[in-house]
Amino acid sequence: MSDPQNTVTLWHATTSSEKPGRIEACCESWLDQDEIVRADRFRKSTSRNQHVVGRGMARRLLGDEAVTPNEIQFAHAVHGKPYVVRPDAAKQPFNVAHTDGLVMCCVGQDRHELVGVDVERLGRRTDPELAQRYFSQPEIDFLQSKPEGEVRRDSFLRIWTLKESFIKAIGTGLQTPLADFAFVDIDSDQPRIELLNPKLQSDMSWQFFSIEPRQGFIGAVAVACRQNADEVRVDLRSFDDLVV
Template sequence: MPATSELCHIQLWCASAAEDTPGKIETFCMRWLAQEEHQSAAKFKVASARHQHVIGRGMARYLLAGDQTAPHQIQFRHLDHGKPIVEHPTEMRRPFNIAHTKGLVLCGLGTESADHWLGVDVEGIQRKTDPGLANRYFAPEEIEQLERTKTSDAKQFLFLKIWTLKEAFIKAIGTGLQTPLDQFAFENANSNTPTLKLKDPSLAQGRHWQVRSVTPRQGYIAAVAIGTDRSNLQPKIELADFRQKMQNA
C-alpha cells in the first residue's frame, strides 16, 4: 500500500518594502543586522534595493531567533553560490530562504526538520518580460506551454510563474544560475501544484521535491520549492504578515 501523505509545514512571511524613505519595517529590521550586513546595505545606491536587503536579513534573523535567542546572535554561513544557512547557534538551524522584488520581501521558513531544503522566489506580475528569454533559457516543455497561451497578458503571467518556480528550485539546491534552466522543467505550470521534471537526475541531490505557486499578495506571484528525504511529505504553506509579528514584538 502507498504511504500515507504527511504535511510539511512552511511559513511564508511577507513584508512590504519602501521605494524611497525607509518606514517602520526597515527601521525594525535594521536593528538586528550584523556589522557586515550594515556595510553591505550601505553599498546599495538604489534605496529600494537597500530596503529589500535590510528587511530580508533582519526579518530572517528575527524569525529564526524566535523566543529562544536574540536575533543579532544568529550567525550565517554562505554556501559556494551564496545561499545563506544558519551557522550558529546550531539549535536555531531551520530551513529558510529569502526573496525580494520591488515592493515586497519574502522569508520562507521551515517549521520542522533542519534537513529540509527550501527555496522561495517572488516577482511582481506587472514586470515586463522578454518572450525571447523563454526560448533561450527554458525547457522545450515550458516553451510549448507558453506558445499554447493565447493572450499576451496570460503569456506574461505564465512566464513569471515558470521563472519563479525555476528560481525557487535552484535557490533550494544552492546552485543559483550555475544550473542551466533547461535541465529541469515544470509540467502543468499553470497549476499551483506543477510537477517538477528533472532531465539531469543529479539535480535531485537525493531528495524528493515538491513545488508550489502561491499569491503572497495582490499583484505578486511567488514559488516555493521544498526538498525532503521522504516521498510522502506534502508541503502546507501558511502565509503570514511580518508587520503583525513586528507589532506584537
C-alpha cells in the same frame, strides 16, 4: 489536521521605496556590522530597504522565541546561499526573495532538507526570447499555448519563479542551466518538476507551490524532503503584523 512539523511558513513584508520606515528600522537593529556595511553599498533606497528587511526577517524568524535575532551568525555556501552557523536552535532551512517593495522569507522545519522562494510582480515586462533561450521544450510549448499579451507574460513569470525557487533551494543559482529541469502541471497550485539532467537527481522528494502572496505578485516555494515524505503545507503570514 495538518502536521505543524511539516508546515513551511512563508512570511511577506512591505518595504519603503524611499525613507526607511518602522519595519526597516526594526530589522536594521537586528543586523550585524557586516550586513549594515553591505546595505550601505546599495545606491537606491528601495534596494537597501529590501536587503535590510530580508536579512532582518531571517534573523527574527529563525530565532523565533528561543534565540534573539542578534545572536544568529550566518555563513555563505559556494554560490552565495546563506545558512546559519550558530546557534543550533536557529539552524532551520530558509530562503529570502524580494521584488518591487515586497520581501518574502520562507522558513522550513528540521525534516525539510532544502527550501527556496522567489517572487515577481505580475504585469512586468518580459522578454519572450528568454524562454526560447533558457526554458525546456515542454515549458516553451506551454507558453506558446497561451494567448499573447498579459496571460502569456504572467505564465512566463509563473514558470520563472518556479525555476528560481528550485535553483535557490539547491543553492547553485544560474550555475544550473534552466533547461536541465522542466515543470509540468504549471497551471496548478502544486506544479511538478521533471529533472532532465541525471546530475540533479537525488534521494530527495520535491514539492512546489505557486502562490500569490499579495495582489499583483506571483511567487513560488520549493521544498525538498527525504523520499516518501508527507505532503507539505505552506502557511502564508504577514511580517508587517508581527513587527509592532
